Amino acid sequence: MSDNTLIHLDLLRLVYAYALILLSISLARFRQIGQERQILWASLRMVVQLLAVGYLLQLVFTLRSPLLIIMILLTMTGFSLQIAGSRIKQKMPGFYRIMGSSILIGCGGVTFYFCLLVVGYTPWYDPRYLIPLAGMIIGNSMNSASLAAERLAAEMRERSDELETALCLGANARQASEPILRTAYKTALIPTINSMAATGIVALPGMMTGQILSGTSPMLAVRYQIAILCAITASAAITAFLILLQGYRSYFTAADQLRHPPSSP
Amino acid sequence: MSSTASSPLLQLEQLTAVRPGPQNRPLTVVESISCTFRHGELTALIGPSGSGKSSLIRLINRLEEPLQGRIMLEGSDIKEMPPPLLRQRIGMMLQKAYLFDGSVLDNLQMPFSYRKRPLPGPDDPDITRCLALARLTPDYLQRDARTLSGGEQQRVNLARALVSKPQVLLLDEPTSALDRPTTDSLGQTLKEVCHSEKLAVIIVTHDLRLTRRISDHLLYLEQGRLVESGSTAELFAQPKSEGLRRFLVELDDEKH
Numbered sequence: 391m392s393d394n395t396l397i398h399l400d401l402l403r404l405v406y407a408y409a410l411i412l413l414s415i416s417l418a419r420f421r422q423i424g425q426e427r428q429i430l431w432a433s434l435r436m437v438v439q440l441l442a443v444g445y446l447l448q449l450v451f452t453l454r455s456p457l458l459i460i461m462i463l464l465t466m467t468g469f470s471l472q473i474a475g476s477r478i479k480q481k482m483p484g485f486y487r488i489m490g491s492s493i494l495i496g497c498g499g500v501t502f503y504f505c506l507l508v509v510g511y512t513p514w515y516d517p518r519y520l521i522p523l524a525g526m527i528i529g530n531s532m533n534s535a536s537l538a539a540e541r542l543a544a545e546m547r548e549r550s551d552e553l554e555t556a557l558c559l560g561a562n563a564r565q566a567s568e569p570i571l572r573t574a575y576k577t578a579l580i581p582t583i584n585s586m587a588a589t590g591i592v593a594l595p596g597m598m599t600g601q602i603l604s605g606t607s608p609m610l611a612v613r614y615q616i617a618i619l620c621a622i623t624a625s626a627a628i629t630a631f632l633i634l635l636q637g638y639r640s641y642f643t644a645a646d647q648l649r650h651p652p653s654s655p
Numbered sequence: 656m657s658s659t660a661s662s663p664l665l666q667l668e669q670l671t672a673v674r675p676g677p678q679n680r681p682l683t684v685v686e687s688i689s690c691t692f693r694h695g696e697l698t699a700l701i702g703p704s705g706s707g708k709s710s711l712i713r714l715i716n717r718l719e720e721p722l723q724g725r726i727m728l729e730g731s732d733i734k735e736m737p738p739p740l741l742r743q744r745i746g747m748m749l750q751k752a753y754l755f756d757g758s759v760l761d762n763l764q765m766p767f768s769y770r771k772r773p774l775p776g777p778d779d780p781d782i783t784r785c786l787a788l789a790r791l792t793p794d795y796l797q798r799d800a801r802t803l804s805g806g807e808q809q810r811v812n813l814a815r816a817l818v819s820k821p822q823v824l825l826l827d828e829p830t831s832a833l834d835r836p837t838t839d840s841l842g843q844t845l846k847e848v849c850h851s852e853k854l855a856v857i858i859v860t861h862d863l864r865l866t867r868r869i870s871d872h873l874l875y876l877e878q879g880r881l882v883e884s885g886s887t888a889e890l891f892a893q894p895k896s897e898g899l900r901r902f903l904v905e906l907d908d909e910k911h
Contacts, residue, residue, distance in 0.1 A: 554718065555753040560743040560819060561769040646738040647718055 396605050408433075447521070456515035463524050467493060470528060474536045480543040483640040483649070488633055493535055496629030497528045504621040526597065526618055527625045530582065534626035538578035538633045545570040546641050550652040563642035571634050578630035582623050589619065663691040664855050665715070665745075665823055670724035672710055684710040686879040687724070692823065692855040697846055699866040699887065700859045702876035703902065708859040709750075711876070712825040715857070716745040728823070739769065746821035750828045752812040754800040759791075759811050762800050766818045781818065788852070789814035790844050806837035810844070817848070824849075826858040830865060838862065842869045863903065867891055875899045 399407075411433045418425040453459055471489055475481065482488065501524045505511070511519050546553070549570060556566035589595055597618060601611035641649055669687045676682030685707045692698060700708045713719045715726060717738050726733045733741050743766065755762050763782055764774045775781045777796045786793060789810045795803075800811055809829055816824060826845070830838040846869040849856040860866055866873065866887065873890045875883040875898070883896050894900040 551749065551751050551753045552755075554749060555755075556765070556769070557718065557738075558716065558742055558747040558749065559766045559769060559815065560739045561765075562739050565769050643720070645717060645720065647720065651713070651718065 408437075450517050450521060453517055456513075459515050459517050459520060462517075462521065463528075466525065467497070467528055470532045474532055474539075478536060478540050478543070480540070480547065482539060482543050482546075482637045484636075485539065488636045488640065489535060489539060492629050492632035492636065493528070493531060496535075496627075496632055497524070497531050497625050500621050500625035500628065501527050504617070508617050508621070522597075523618070523621075527621055530622040531625045531629045533581055534578045534630045535633055537581070538574050538630040539637065541574035541577045542570065542634060542637050545573055546638070547650075550648060550650070553648055554652060557646055557648070561646075563639065563646045566646075567638040567641075571638055574634055575630055578634075579623075579627060582626045586619055586623060589615070595619075664694050664729060665692040666727040667691070667711075667715070668725050668727065670711070670714060670721050670726065672707075672714055672719065672721045674710070674719075684879050685714065685721070688876075688879075688881045689724075690874060690881060690884060692857060694822075694853040694855060695850055696871045697849045697856040697858065697869055698872040698874060699870035700857060700874050700876065701861070701863070701866060701902070702882075704861075705878075706876040707879040708876055709827050710879075712747070712827060712857055712859055715823070715825055716742050716747050718747075743770070743819040744821055745823040745825065746816040746819060747825040748809075748812050748816050748827065748829050750831060752805075752808045754803075754808055754811060757800060758797050759800050759803075759814075760796040762811060762815050763796075763818055765815065770819075785814040785817040788817055788844075788848050790840075805832050806841060809833065809841055813841075813844070813848070817852075821854065823855045823857070826856070826860075828859055828861065830860065830862060838865055839868070845869060875902070 411429065415426045415429050418429060450459070450462060467490075471486065471493065474489070475485060478485075501520075502514070504527070505514055505520060505523060509519060509523070514520070546567075552569070553566045557563075595615050598611045598615040601614060602608055606614075643649060667688055667690050669689055670685055671683065671687050672685040673681040673683050688711065700711065702708055710719065714721050715733075717726075717733055728736075728741070728744065733745075736744075755765060760777055760782070763785065767774050767781075777783075777793065782796070783793065786795070791807075791810050791814060795807070795811070800808070803811065812829075829845075830841060833841065842865045845856060845858070848854065858870070870887045873883075873885060873887045874881060875890070875894075875896070877898050883890060883894065883899050890899065891903065894903060
């Protein structure tokens with residue numbers, strides 16, 4: 391690695407950087423916007439949280455136990471699932487089981503394919519690669535997963551008349567749900583598709599920018615970015631697909647009946 | 656012919672159904688109802704709101720599950736049949752006519768696509784037959800289903816329910832959103848289809864005038880129980896129970 395371009399930020403330079411926050415605070419105070427406390431509090435949180443993560447990562451990067459690293463990844467997934475779940479008001483029956491298993495298969499499968507075949511580093515559990523790559527894949531897929539689950543729950547409720555009409559005409563649960571599954575799948579993949587189409591024009595992706603700043607040549611950074619976007623797309627698609635495939639079933643009984651029929655007058 | 660016309664096609668035996676009520680306590684919506692339905696007879700299900708009329712017909716095509724009792728279609732328990740096949744033999748029109756995006760023909764093709772059959776074209780006898788039964792002209796086939804009037808939509812709904820050649824047709828307040836003349840003509844069509852196709856038609860309705868004009872039989876429900884049943888003409892002339900008598904008078908008063 392050509393680390394001759396890498397500038398080490400010492401503490402003094404960080405203090406200079408923090409002076410910019412103080413500038414923002416004094417601006418807020420000067421204009422009597424009354425936002426000083428919020429800016430101060432948020433900036434302190436940022437510093438403490440990032441320092442903690444930094445120490446944690448440094449510790450994790452010294453780990454050589456695949457089991458422990460997998461455990462860390464699972465905990466990360468669990469937390470993000472918890473956050474996603476708390477933001478979704480209408481949850482499908484069996485929400486955490488369905489979301490958890492779909493993310494495990496979708497993100498897990500793609501992450502290992504990506505790490506083993508695309509990047510191809512050894513050992514496969516090297517936390518310096520596995521943790522950030524898996525983190526990006528899980529984080530982006532979680533977004534699609536939440537959208538799929540949310541859309542499915544909303545459409546299943548809003549379109550219950552359509553579902554029952556299809557059942558009455560001899561459709562099974564799968565056939566009746568098909569239009570809803572298509573809508574939910576499309577919705578779930580919109581952010582992923584948009585970020586692929588807009589990348590490089592609207593915004594420079596974070597990973598690529600970071601690599602360039604740390605001395606990687608732009609062309610190599612671009613290759614990494616292309617590869618990770620492919621992985622994110624596949625993982626988002628597989629995860630959303632698995633969620634919908636398991637999710638629609640939870641709205642029906644074994645006898646192709648809606649569990650919560652449209653409320654009768 | 657007369658022997659098939661009189662043998663019971665559909666038999667409800669001691670049906671009881673519950674649904675979650677306030678505080679999740681089970682609420683009995685249908686209570687040990689037994690009755691039979693025959694080919695070519697139009698039965699009206701009447702009773703106050705919440706008497707279990709809709710719940711009862713939803714049990715018949717197995718949109719909902721009874722707690723106790725069983726339903727026999729031509730002598731076999733409907734639980735033994737795969738629900739999609741059962742629902743082709745027992746058609747149903749829901750209260751809100753939901754028509755799928757697309758043309759009338761697209762809507763009539765849906766039952767075929769569910770059965771994974773080749774889709775019939777506009778000249779296919781399967782299509783022209785049910786279109787004629789619902790008294791719709793062939794030029795309707797290419798029209799956008801969602802832009803039709805309420806009465807026309809219900810006719811498309813009827814035609815679509817007849818596509819699978821059901822033996823039983825269930826209707827949940829099919830005329831509640833229609834005006835008087837449209838209700839009368841749709842009612843007339845239902846009566847003709849029932850008799851010509853030898854269907855058992857069961858219609859839930861609040862419309863006593865319609866009931867009187869088109870139904871052969873009457874079932875009067877109150878709080879989930881079958882209080883009275885018999886021929887429409889007889890029950891209108893001489894209701895036996897106090898409940899039905901009051902029900903007929905009260906609804907009659909509203910009309911004037």
